Amino acid sequence: MSVFFTPVSNGLPPALVTYGWCRSAYTVVRSLARRGVEVHVADSSRLAMCRFSRFARSFTRLPDFYSEPVAYIEALAAAMERTGAEVLLPCFEDVELVIRHWDALPRATRVAMPAMSDWAVAEDKLNYLARVGAAGCPVPRTWQVSNRAELDSIAAQVDYPVLVKVRMGNGARGVEIVDSPTELKDSLLAMVDTYELAQHRWPIIQERLAGRKFKLDGVFCNGEPVGMSPFEILRCKGAGKFGTSTFRRSVDEPTVVEHATTALRALNWHGMFNTDWICDDHGVPHLIDINGRLSGGVAVPYEAGMDLPWLWYQVSAGLEPDANLQTCAGVPVRWLLGDAIAFVEHVGAGKLREALGMLKPVRGCRHDDFVWSDPLPLVGEALDYFAKFLGARGSVRPMTKGMVR
Template sequence: MGNETRVMLTHGWCRSSYSALRGLARRGVPVVVADTARVGMCQASRLTRGRGRYRSPYADPDGFVDDIAALCERHRIGLLLPGHEEGELLAQAREAGRLPAGVSLPLANVDSLVRVNDKDRISRLARDLDVPVAPIVDYRTPAEAGVRTDSTREYVARARRGNSSKGVRFARGGAALTAALERMVDDFALDPARLPIVQECVAGDGWGVSCLYWYGERIASFTHHRLQEKIATGGTSTLRVSAAHPSLEADAHRLLDALGWHGLAMLEFKFDPTSGRHVFIEINPRLWGSIDLALSAGVNFPWLLYLAETRGPAVARAHFRPGRSGVVSRWLLGDLLRRLDLLRRGRLRDGLGVDGTRAHAYDDFKLDDPLVLFGEALYYLAKGVTMHSLNPVEAGMVR
C-alpha cells in the first residue's frame, strides 16, 4: 500500500468529500484536500495528508484552475477527485490541456457533464427514453408559463443549474407562477434563454440510485430511501436507509446506459407508495451528500473509482459487493438544521420531538476522527457570520 497514487479532493469542507477521504484513507491511499476555506470537515480530519486552498470556481474560474494545477504539482497528485460542481470546470481544463501531465480526472467528458447538469435537458432526455418524469410545462416567457398552467395546481420551478434546494421555487399555476419565475430571473440574474424548468408537483418519497460506470459499463450500484430532509420542501437528506427498488434501478441504469456514462453519479427519484408510481428528478454527476451510507453498507464508491482508474475496471468490478439493506445513516448537524427549519415554520412538535429511528452511522460524527464535526460546525458558523446564511448562494452557483 506504500506506493498508492496520491489523490486530491476538492470542496474539502463538506460531507461528500470527507466520506471520499475516509473511504480512500482506510485503504491506504494518501489524500490531500483543498477548498476555498481554511476550516471544514476534511481540513479538521486526522486522515488528511496535506491541505491547500484555491480561488472560488464561481468568482474566478481561471484562477481556480491555476490554483488546482499548482496544488497538483506541489503535492505530486496523480488523481484529482472533485467534491462538488467544480467537476465540469475541471473537465474543461483537462480538455484544454491545463492540468499537469500525469494527473487523471475520472469524470465524463464536458458535453456529457453539460447535458446532465442541465435539469431541463436531462429531464427531456429521460422522457424520451420512457423514464417517467413529472409533466413538463413548455413555455418561452414567465407570462406564457402562467397562461399554460392551472391556478388550482401546484408547480415547481427549478433553475437549470443549481444544487440541493438552491434555485427552486414552488407556486400555484397562473399569475402566481408567473410572479415566481420573474422573481427567480431577477434573484439569480438568469439568462432569458435559459429559463427554469417548470413541472407539476408530484407526491412521493425521495429515493436515490448511486452508480459507478466506466466508459459506459456499470461497475457498481446502490439504492437508498430518504426518510428525512433538511428543509420541509425537500433537498438534502438528513436521514436515509439502504433499500433495493428494482424499478427505480432499472430506469437509472437505462438512463446512464444511454448516456454512455463514465464516473460516479447519483440519480434522484420520487416514489409514491400509494400509487406505486415513480418519477425521475435529476442526476448529480459527482460525489453526493449521503455517500457515507453507501460506505457504511459496504459499497466503498471512492475506492472502487480509484481501483478502476489505477488498476482497471475489472479489478474494481471484482471488489464490488452489493450493499447491505436496512442500514440507516444520519447527518447529525443537518438534523439540527432540519429541526430549526421546522421550528421556524411553527411545527413545534416535529421540531422538538424524538423520531425514534436509530442510526447505524453518522455522516459527520466518527469516534475515530472526532474533530470533523467541529470542523463542519465551524464552517457553517463562519458562513453564517460572513454571509448571513447557513446555505449561501454564491454568484454563478444558480444559473
C-alpha cells in the first residue's frame, strides 16, 4: 500500500512548490495537499525535507538559483512541463527570477507576483522606507551611508546601540547590533569588504527599537488584502530575540494589521509577503523589514486557522479566495530544529539559563517542521542542515553567494 497522500479529483490545478528544503515550503505542501491539490516539490538539495513528505507527489532536483539563475529557470520550466503543474509557488528569493524570466516558463503557468518595480522597492531595506512612510506606516529612523566622511559624521551623532544592515539579506545575515562609534565604523566597513558591496549599496544605519517584536504574514491581490495574520516573536536562534524566530504565538494586534495594510497598498502588492515589526518605547509598532515571499514562520498563521498558503494558491490560480478564514489568537508554534540549533549556540555562548528555557514543554504547542502523521520531513531537515553545516565548515548559518547584496 502506498504511503503517499492521494488528493481527491476535484478540478484544482496541480501546483509546484520550490525551495523544498525549508519548513515554510513544507507548510505550503501540507496545506495544499490537505485541500485536495496535487503538489510537486523542487529544490537544489537532494535532502530537501519536502521530498520525504507523504503529501508530495514528486520531487525535482534543481540547480541553485543564486549561482546558476539561467539553468534554474530552464530546469524549473522543464519541471512544470513534466509534472503537469499549472500553479507555481516560488517559496524564496527565486520569486525575483520568476518575475524577470516569466516568459521562459510554460504559457499555462499561473503565479501571483508583484511587478518588478514594486518587488525591487520592497526587497531593498532602504528604498521601501520612503514609500511606506509617506503612506503613513511608522518606520524606524534610518541613515544612508555612501562614503567614509558620511560614516564618520553619522557615527558621531546617533544614539547607541544602533543596527547596521545590508540593503538586501536573509535572516540575520548582514545585520549587526553595535554599541559605539568605533564598532559602527568597523562593522559597516567589514560588511562592505565581506560582501563586496558597491559604494551605492553600502549598508544602512538604523535606530534599534527594543519593544515587543511581531511578524505579520499575508496575501494581497492587486493591491488589496486577502488575508493577514500577525504573531509575536517569543524566542529566536540568537540572544535577545535576534535572528530567525524559533518560538512564536498568534496574536490579535489590529494596529499591526492596519499598518501592514497601509504599507502593502502603497507597494501595490500582489502575492505572498511577510513583514517584521518592533514596538518603540510608546508601544507603537514600526515596520523594520518587508520580504516578498513566505516567512519561515508561516506555520504560525496556518496552525492558528489563517491558511495563507491556500489563499496564495487561490490568488495564483485565479480562483475566488476563501473569505471565511480567521486567526485564532494564542496558538503557540515552535521550530523544533531551530530550537535545537539555538540550544547549542546558547550553551556555547555560556547562556545556560536561556538554553534550559528552550527545553520547557508548552501545552498545545504545534510545530513548523513536525506532525505525527508525517514524521519523515523532520529527519530530512536535520540531515540537510547537517550536510550544510559540514559544507560551511561548522557554520550554523551557511551562506550562498548572492544571498546578501
